[in-house]
Amino acid sequence: MLYESRKLAQGTSFETTMHIFDGDAPGTVFMIVAGIHGREVGSIRAAQKLVRQLKNGDWTIERGTLIVVPIANRPAFKKRIRGKPDLNRTFPRGPSGRTTHEMSRALYKIMRKYKPAWYLDLHEANGLSSASTDVLGQTLITDSGSPAVPAVRRVIKHMNGRVVRRSHRFHIRMHKLKGSSRTAAADRLKAKAVTVETCWSLDMNIRINYQTEVVRSFLREAGLI
Numbered sequence: 733m734l735y736e737s738r739k740l741a742q743g744t745s746f747e748t749t750m751h752i753f754d755g756d757a758p759g760t761v762f763m764i765v766a767g768i769h770g771r772e773v774g775s776i777r778a779a780q781k782l783v784r785q786l787k788n789g790d791w792t793i794e795r796g797t798l799i800v801v802p803i804a805n806r807p808a809f810k811k812r813i814r815g816k817p818d819l820n821r822t823f824p825r826g827p828s829g830r831t832t833h834e835m836s837r838a839l840y841k842i843m844r845k846y847k848p849a850w851y852l853d854l855h856e857a858n859g860l861s862s863a864s865t866d867v868l869g870q871t872l873i874t875d876s877g878s879p880a881v882p883a884v885r886r887v888i889k890h891m892n893g894r895v896v897r898r899s900h901r902f903h904i905r906m907h908k909l910k911g912s913s914r915t916a917a918a919d920r921l922k923a924k925a926v927t928v929e930t931c932w933s934l935d936m937n938i939r940i941n942y943q944t945e946v947v948r949s950f951l952r953e954a955g956l957i
């Protein structure tokens with residue numbers, strides 16, 4: 733496996749690191765972004781852990797390319813806030829829309845360059861989806877009609893076979909979110925794009941473990957591990 737890192741939005745307050753892991757065999761390009769919202773710390777910690785483990789050789793990418801950006805909105809992460817403006821409304825809308833923020837521009841440029849077949853956007857949210865359909869905690873979100881839906885259902889089945897408490901079970905949600913990185917990746921780049929939402933009220937280690945297992949499960953689906 734080859735590893736390299738690069739700076740995105742270099743020289744700005746948003747400057748952040750992108751990590752690229754290349755498997756020994758050719759395969760799918762898979763991109764993971766966390767920290768588009770700065771206070772969803774469990775998802776950021778999970779992305780950082782993933783990078784650390786791959787760099788340490790705890791496990792490896794066998795085929796294809798994995799791109800990870802663990803902290804997309806560094807100024808918001810420093811303040812532990814969602815971010816103003818909300819970065820997840822600044823990605824291209826519709827067939828001819830443009831990015832409206834320097835950081836979404838930097839991320840979208842990478843997405844266009846590498847054309848990931850898979851795009852995971854790691855987040856955290858309020859509530860438990862087992863208790864209410866109005867909350868997004870413990871959900872995997874795709875755009876309606878996404879080719880990712882069968883894989884999302886398999887990942888949820890895998891996760892729900894592992895979760896300790898029934899209340900922590902994951903559920904699928906399907907909707908378009910204009911201006912989000914997921915919907916831009918799905919509409920413009922035809923990626924299998926999924927937003928991962930753990931519940932931010934759970935213990936940090938539990939959230940990190942759920943995020944990590946969801947990511948690994950999708951990496952298996954895509955044939956990278």
Ligand SMILES: [Zn+2]
Nearest residue numbers: 769772855856
């Ligand atoms: Zn979020």
